[in-house]
Amino acid sequence: MGFCCTASLVIFLSLVLQVRLDKPALAESASDYTALVYRGCGKEGASPGQYSEALRSLLDSLVAQSSQVKFRATNASAPVSGLFQCRGDLSNSECHDCVSQAQQMAVSVCGDAATAARVQFSGCYVLYSASGVSLNYGSELLYKACSATDVAGAGFEERRDMALQTMSDQVSKTHGFYATVFESVYVLAQCEGDVDDGDCGECVKTAVQKAQVECGSSIGGEAYLDKCFITYSYTPNGVPKTASVSSSTGSTTNKRTTADFILICAAVAGTVVVCMVLARSRRKK
Numbered sequence: 355m356g357f358c359c360t361a362s363l364v365i366f367l368s369l370v371l372q373v374r375l376d377k378p379a380l381a382e383s384a385s386d387y388t389a390l391v392y393r394g395c396g397k398e399g400a401s402p403g404q405y406s407e408a409l410r411s412l413l414d415s416l417v418a419q420s421s422q423v424k425f426r427a428t429n430a431s432a433p434v435s436g437l438f439q440c441r442g443d444l445s446n447s448e449c450h451d452c453v454s455q456a457q458q459m460a461v462s463v464c465g466d467a468a469t470a471a472r473v474q475f476s477g478c479y480v481l482y483s484a485s486g487v488s489l490n491y492g493s494e495l496l497y498k499a500c501s502a503t504d505v506a507g508a509g510f511e512e513r514r515d516m517a518l519q520t521m522s523d524q525v526s527k528t529h530g531f532y533a534t535v536f537e538s539v540y541v542l543a544q545c546e547g548d549v550d551d552g553d554c555g556e557c558v559k560t561a562v563q564k565a566q567v568e569c570g571s572s573i574g575g576e577a578y579l580d581k582c583f584i585t586y587s588y589t590p591n592g593v594p595k596t597a598s599v600s601s602s603t604g605s606t607t608n609k610r611t612t613a614d615f616i617l618i619c620a621a622v623a624g625t626v627v628v629c630m631v632l633a634r635s636r637r638k639k
Contacts, residue, residue, distance in 0.1 A: 387441065387448055387477025388455045391578070392497040393463060396470030396487060405484065406466040408433045412482060413457045420453035420478075421446055425547025436482030439547055442531030444477050452478035474578065491580040493560050501574035505588065511571055513537040514586060518562045521584070526555035540589045545582040557582035 412428060416438045419426045424444070427437035438456070440449035456473045457480045464471040470483035474497070483489050517536035521543050525532040530545040543561070545554035561577040561584040569575035573588035 387444060387452050387475060389476045390459070391474040391476055391499075391576070393459065393473045394471070394496075395464035395468045396483065398465060398467045398469070405433060409461075409466055409482065412436050413461070413480075416480065417450070417454050417457055421450035424449050427548055431485070433485050434482055435485070436480065437546075438478060438480045439544075440478040441476075442544055443533065449478060453480060456480040489580070493557070493579060495564050495568075495577060496580060497576070497578040498565065498568045499576045500569035500572040501587070503573050504571045505573050510539075510573065510588060514539050514588075515566070517541045518566070518584070518586060522555065522559045522562055525558050526551040530554050535589065538588060538590050539586060541584070541586045543582065543584045546580075549581050554582060558584055 412432075412434055413436070415428070416426060416436060420438055420440065424440040424442065424446075425438070428435045438453045440452055444452065452475055456475050456478055460471040460473045460480055460482070463473075469487045470481070470489055472481040472489070473479060481489060513536065517534070517539040518541055520534060520536055521532055521541040524534075525543045525545065529551065530547065530549065531543070533540070533542040535541075543558045545557055549557065557579055561579050561582055564579075565575045565577035565584060565586070568577065574586060576585040577583065
């Protein structure tokens, strides 16, 4: 096989591989990680001036760190303390964008004299509170949402419960973030970054129980507690575009399918055949 043909093979394969590998992960192609889930504001009781400056400094620091890590909590003994967390499948740039927009909403909605604020987007949340103000709500349900569509009698609840059970069992083994699809039911759970694995598992189990009670046979549901949240949805047409699926280690994956492998093999075989034909035609000349 001549150099020209070999070079063509290399170039063609590189293009095929580039097309397949450059295909973005589902979460990376999603654009709704800044969709508002809920928000809440404390009373306006903080003294203006010094508190406002401390709050601005805190939020600027959180935003800056969000381009490097997905969770950060500040010292609770400061005049105003806070934290942010991004969903485990977001990129660093998406996390930074999400946190930046969340803190902007917190200030614009709650003002710079609010003793506490929390803004929850689909991809991240930001919260802060003045010294002495507790935001620990234990196992209380902070927010829930249920789909208006029910699928009672279709075996959905059994599949949903199995998916939620798998998620509950695995999230403590994947350091606080887990997502998977089980028989067309997509589930995702995440715990706050400073929660240990055992407490994370318990928090998720509590959230699951509340979602099951609150949402019944709805095909989708969300439950947000103080230290964790869970979401599930029926996905007969595949994983939703706003989601990704975790591997056994909890990291986002974009696995190449059998179809990808077949395409690459076909490309190799096709290119080899073309090169053989060209080589034979040259010998005849």
